Amino acid sequence: MSTLPPAPLPTTPPRPTTMGLGVLGLIALLLIGAINYGNNLSFLLAFLLFGLWINSAWQARRNLAGLRLQAEAPQAVFAGEAGRLALLSMNGPGVFRPGIVLELDEVTSTHGFAAGTENFALPLPPRRRGLHTPGPIRLYSEHPFGLWRIGALFHPGVEWLVYPAPRGQQPLPTQDARPEGARQARPGEEEFDGVRPYVAGDALSHIAWKQAGRGLGLFTKSFENPRQGLESNWLDWTAVQAGTVEDRLSQLARWIVDCERLNQPYGLRLPRLEIAPGLGPTHQTACLSALARFKEG
Amino acid sequence: MRGPEAKTPITRLDPLLFGALAILLLLHLPNLPAWVGLFIVQALVWRAVHDRGQQAGSRLPRLPLPNKAFLGTLLILMSLFTYVQFSTVLGRDAGTSLFVITSALKVLETRTLREARILALLGFFLLLTHFLFSQEPLQVLLLLLPLALLLGALLGFGLGEDRSLTPRARLSLAGRLLLPTLPLMLALFVLFPRPPGPLWGVHTPEKRAVTGLSDHMEPGQISRLTLSGELAFRANFDGPPPPPAQRYWRGPVLWNYDGKRWTRMEDGIRPPPVEDTLGEPLHYTITLEPHGQNWLFALDIPVSVPRRSRLTRALELAYFMPLEDRLRYEVSSNPDYRLDTELSRHERRAATALPDGLPRLKALAATWRAQSTRNSQIIEQALQHFNREPFRYTLTPDTLPPEGGMDHFLFDTRNGFCEHYASAFVLLMRAAGLPARVVTGYLGGEYNPDGQYLIVRQSDAHAWAEVWLENEGWVRIDPTAAIAPNRIEMGLAGALEDPSLLSASDRREPGLIRWASLKLDAGYNAWNEWVLGYGPEQQQKFLETLGLREIKLFSLGLLTLLAAGLLIAGGLLLSRHWPARLPRDPVEADWQRIERRLAHQGLERQNGETVRQFTQRIARMHPHLRPALTRTTDLYLRLNYARTPGASTRLRFREAARALQRELRLKL
Incomplete structure (x- = not known):
């Protein structure tokens, strides 16, 4: 801006x-x-x-x-x-x-x-x-x-x-499809990831003061902290049973929302794109954005 | 976008629009038949009840609006009634009646935004119908109210869904937006080409009761007229007005007498007489009130002819049609003249004709004739007779018998008004062989130093005589002067034995009332002169003073359009750098009022004290104010600092602020 x-x-x-x-x-x-x-x-x-x-x-x-x-x-x-x-x-x-x-x-x-x-x-x-x-x-x-x-x-x-609208009845793939491929985050490392709207209870040190100063309201800086030791689901484009592109994307979105609800870490694998497993609003945003921007071919 | 937006349904009329139409329609009640008035009132009440019922929390029953078929039937029926009443659907009265009925029906019909807009346009046209009935300053002042309301309603159309302006705020904003348009309005009024006549002949004279001199004279007629204090005309002189002895305003000249009634002689289209005038003519402008006849008045004797009128052989000014509207004309007169030294045979016969009977009058004239060597001696004898004998000048003369009335007057009753004396004098002259005629008109006029003009009232109505003398022509003789010399110098009130019959303004008693009435009359005169009287001639004159002598109507029109175009272009260029301003935010204005009221009670905000601290301090001191104070402050702070105050916050703040002000007004 x-x-x-x-x-x-x-x-x-x-x-x-x-x-x-x-x-x-x-x-x-x-x-x-x-x-x-x-x-x-x-x-x-x-x-x-x-x-x-x-x-x-x-x-x-x-x-x-x-x-x-x-x-x-x-x-x-x-x-x-x-x-x-x-x-x-x-x-x-x-x-x-x-x-x-x-x-x-x-x-x-x-x-x-x-x-x-x-x-x-x-x-x-x-x-x-x-x-x-x-x-x-x-x-x-x-x-x-x-x-x-x-x-x-x-x-x-x-x-x-x-x-994509979260839609589809296919069951959530519970098997950790490729555990060995999951990247392990180094302990103690946190990566600055972006901002999200402030929610009561967020740490003051994480408030994005620059944005607040511009009168845009309160935002909290969010940091990605890859969960360790949890089993991760891989949500794979190829795992979705055939349908139109939009149906497949909707099914993936459904799974992402479900994983978040179940507090179950997940990774996303699309043609030409892979997002390492994780959990939390920032991760969800990244995954859903990838779906939103997805172009076939 | 236009289509669907225009069809937006509206449940209730804008109060400004309804108010304007209600006033405009109700003000027509005196101008229209009673059944139209009854219908207007019913339609307005129906709409008002309906609109009231639409408001939340109203206890009135929900009254639906009538359906279109019903309204259509009503329109047809009412149009028929109108035709039956007026025998026409054209002309001012019938046309207005139809238009008013249509407008009232439209008030009942309006259900969409588009119809509401049409209603506003009808409202502006209703104003015009009012102007056709009266252009009096008071009436116009009254009409400013619906005009303002209509403009406020128009402003509402421009705001669309934005409801943040209250009707009152809309009114004042409309007023401010109107101000820059006034110069253009005045420029157009002065410069817009004025075609000299109506576009088509719809100007049907409407019957109305008017007072004024008629084209005949009977005993008692002029004395009755003088009881009316009504205005006859006003005369503005370029220089000082003539002295009272010269203020003879010439009207119809009467030749024929049938024993009771004097009438005019039709003179066909013969040219006016040749006259010799001496000295400087007087130039003046007369604003004549409508009197239903086609006479224009001018001082003896007129030497110029106003537009659309002609000078008759007897030097009467005749207008081309009966006067139904106030008329303003310029005319010149010359008080020193020699008129008509040649008398045709036809005229001589008419000016010496005598009715049968009147033996005593004829005998008296014969003795004067025998005693005199010159004609002027006969006149002198007659005047001396009136002066010497116990004649009385009165507004209430004894009634005369139908046969030989003038004999009775001269020898028995001996009391009468100017028409009696003029009539008797002319008959005496004729009996003595001198050609003579009666001239009716006005004598005198009150000088108003405010505006420097003469006010001539119906009470100044007068009749005098003209006698034809060899080599001298027609000479004015006023027999009234021989009986009541004060009539000429001091007006009627100074000449009558009992002036209490006259209206207050005619008695000319000094005092506050007279002073005020002169001031008021000066205002009316200015209104007539500058607003109502501005016409093609005044426009020509004004343009000449600007040096635009040769300008044609067409080029004037072009010039006007050019000026308007320049105004648009210039305004558009300026408007980019000149955004619309509202002097005060209504929220801020309300808050300032509260702080002022508190300061008035000794509660002032300290330097550095925030609004919240300030109001909390007051709430501690005056706990009964706490609820209202807290609520108002919360809303005020929300409006000023909240990210999204919410749409209704303004309204709620307004209510809270008003409630707080009421409490502050009560007590602290």
Whole structure:
């Protein structure tokens, strides 16, 4: 994530809405009435609305121009689950942007942006297994008066992993298929592996303060500590009975989730990829990510 | 996106939209037949009950909206009723009635966002229908309220699903957004090409009761008119107004007398008489109230002709149609003149015709004729007669018999108003062989130093005489002056024996009420002059002062469009660097109010004291405030510092803050 503040969103020129055209028609009618009856107050009303109509065009633009957005990489989910795209909006002091519609994958939500920075999240509709780049987000606003619509595109520029949905009834391979091949971790060695969201009870020394300082919330650094002396299951691509690629991946995901639940260390073996046995959230993430990124052939 | 979004169902109308339509429809009650009013009220109550029932926790029964078939049937029935009532569906009254009925039905029909938008457009058009009925400043002031509500409703459409702005916040935001549009509105008002006439002839005069001079005169008619304190017209002079003795406002000139009633003589299309004028003419602008006749008034004698009117042979100004709307016109007059030194045979016959009877009047005139060597001596004798004999000037003269009324007046009752004296004088002149005619109009006018114009009221209505003399032409003689000389210099109140019959403004008593009424009248005059009276001529004049003398309507239109285009372009360029601002965050505003209220009670936040510490300190000192204080503080801190405060937090904070403020107001 870049530390530079993002650039303001480029906006499209304002376009009149149906209501905007309706008001234009109304103005024409009022003018005809005013001319016909020589009625100066009707002239004034027509010109008031016309002034409003004209000024709304650039007032609409003001509502969106200058808004800065930044996206966080969304957490991986299983296929079929909805995700959440966390966004950070940066707004000048005293600036207020009501009624901005954000549309992501045909799901819309309306936000009013207050002054300063603000965290909010957009729902990510369920997607198929794989690596996705959510977006672009279409932003538009009809504030004020709903006469003009102004739009902007925001490319979040983040990746979203979708694991295969854990599915399949094949029994967990309980036999340790290749005990001699299992790498033995050297005692006492811990490898820094990544961060995961903070859970109450995590050691303070493991908190990722750098991320916390950026206002992204609390994360805990996780360290891989390969379990020793436990029997490990090998979850092997070839051990899955034939099916489509997705079915096989789903079955592997099922087994990974089951192993975690049973506290049973496991290794993953895919064509051209092997992950040494292990247990724990980091290991699970690594394995599921491998499944998510799996490409055949 | 438009389609599905527009069909979004709405359970209840935006309170601003409903409020605007309710006011606009109810304000039409006095303008429409009672059954339309009854229907409006029913429709509004139905919608209000329905919307109320949709709210959570409402105890009202769930009232469904009527279905479309029912509403369609109602529309057909109501249209038929309207046609039966007005015998037309066109014109101001019938058209408004139909439009109001349609709008009320639409209020009942609206179930989607799109329909609500249409309803708002109907609301703006309802404003126009109000303007057709009245353009009085007070009425317009009243209409500003629904206009503001409509704009607030429009703002709501722009916000979509964002419910963070309360209706009141929307109103004030709409007001702020409106401010930059006002200069453009004024520029368009001044510059927009004004075609001189209606686009098509829908302007059907509507019947209404109006007061004013008619084109005939009977005893008692003018005295009845003078009892009304209503405004006749206002006259703005370029320079100082003429002295009271010259304030004779010429109206219909009456030639024919049938023994009771004086009437005009149709003069066809003959050109106005040649006149010699001496001295400088007076230029002035008159704003004439509608009086249902086609007379325009001007000081004796008019030397220019306002637009769409003509000068008759008798120097009456005739408008092209009966006056149903207030009219503003410019005219020039010359008080020094010599009028019509040649009299045609036809005119001489009409100006000397006498009814049968009236033996005593004719005998009196004959004696004057015999005693005089010159015509002017006859006039003098007559005026002296009125002055010498015990004639009384009164608003309540004795009724005269239908036969020989003028004889009775001259020799028996001897009390009357200006129409009696003018009538008797003209008849006496005719009997003495001098051509004479009655001129009706107004005499006088009150000078309003605020705005520097003359107010002429119906109570200034007057009748005088014109006598034709060889080499001199028509000469104005006012017999009333011989009986009540004060009438000319001091107005009616100064001349009457009992002015208590007159309205307060006509008695011209000094005091606060008179001062206030003059101020108010000046306001009305300015409104008429600057808002209602601005038309093609004023526009031409204004453009000339700008140096745009030769400008055509077409190029004016182009110029206006160009200006509007520049405004869009310039605004768009600027808007990038000029984001929308809301002066205060509503949450912060609420919190500031709470802190101010506490400070007012001597509880100020110390330097370096956090919000939490501050409120806890107060809670310790005033335990009864603790629940409200804690709740408000929690929500305030959550809104300011929480990662995701939650959508309803703003609303809950608002409620908590309001509750706390109420408690603080009660006691500490």
